[in-house]
Amino acid sequence: MSKNILFIVGSLRQGSFNHQLAQAAEKVLAEKGATVTYLDYSQVPLFNQELEVPTLPAVQAVRDAVLAADAVWFFSPIYNFSIPGVLKNLTDWLSRALDLSETRGPSAIDSKVTTVSSVANAGHDHLFPEFQQLLTFIRTQPVGEFTGALVNPEAWATGELTVSEETIAKLSAQADAVLTAIN
Template structure:
């Protein structure tokens, strides 16, 4: 089975995007192995921090390299890719061997896709990812899932995916798996 690494773009405990990722994990059950990237200790990118490679950066690189694909679950912050997610992708897109800055990164040719849970800005965030992911040399699967946050979640913290969202997740999972074969 293929290994798919989930990157949850909200580091908040119990985030709505993490809850959507849990739904996607169920969709992939028996079809792929799923793991979640722990990236909370990755610092703000600075070339001054590139060498020697920080343990937190090495850990996320190793996890991405070991995966067959990455699936990002991202909120929309001000109708854009959250700065924290972009920061992580900036680190991952840097050449592993800095003696050749155009060389392969941890993301090199990695199959990738994105889902977004937010109350607005879905298309703007999607457009940002559609431009960014191929530029940083991933093989982007442009079958995305978007969801608004159900009203009750703001009170009880429980994200509820609609049948349409669950159907979209199934289609997205199939497209991702198809791109891996």
């Protein structure tokens, strides 16, 4: 049976460099027999406990997508040497207990195999430790060596990211780690 990997791209911009990196990883996973779905979380509001009950449809939709996935792969830009706010907000929602009467109970992302890749010109050495700490704290299982890629200079003018063979090899190793962890 094919494994379903949920891609969460940390930039809401259409055609973002991180979305283009995700597309390269999708091709790698397809060659390994896995399927990919992309999470649309654009309608998830800023986290607010007053909005938790009843569960908002947008929140339920992202929880359902995460619950249905075998693993979650984040593709994150770097904003001020850190995790983008929209991505941190999403993890705040996903890490909340599904049953709020048991606040330490399982969440939608609890125990999921996770990994992270990023395209940026600088800051991977800041971003990846933050993700490692966050993903461990919210009780996921981070696997593989996180992949950092640089933006090719002409991409700023053309909008087209060139993914190097070296980066493809790193994505392939990362995909192997994910698939091994969920088998």
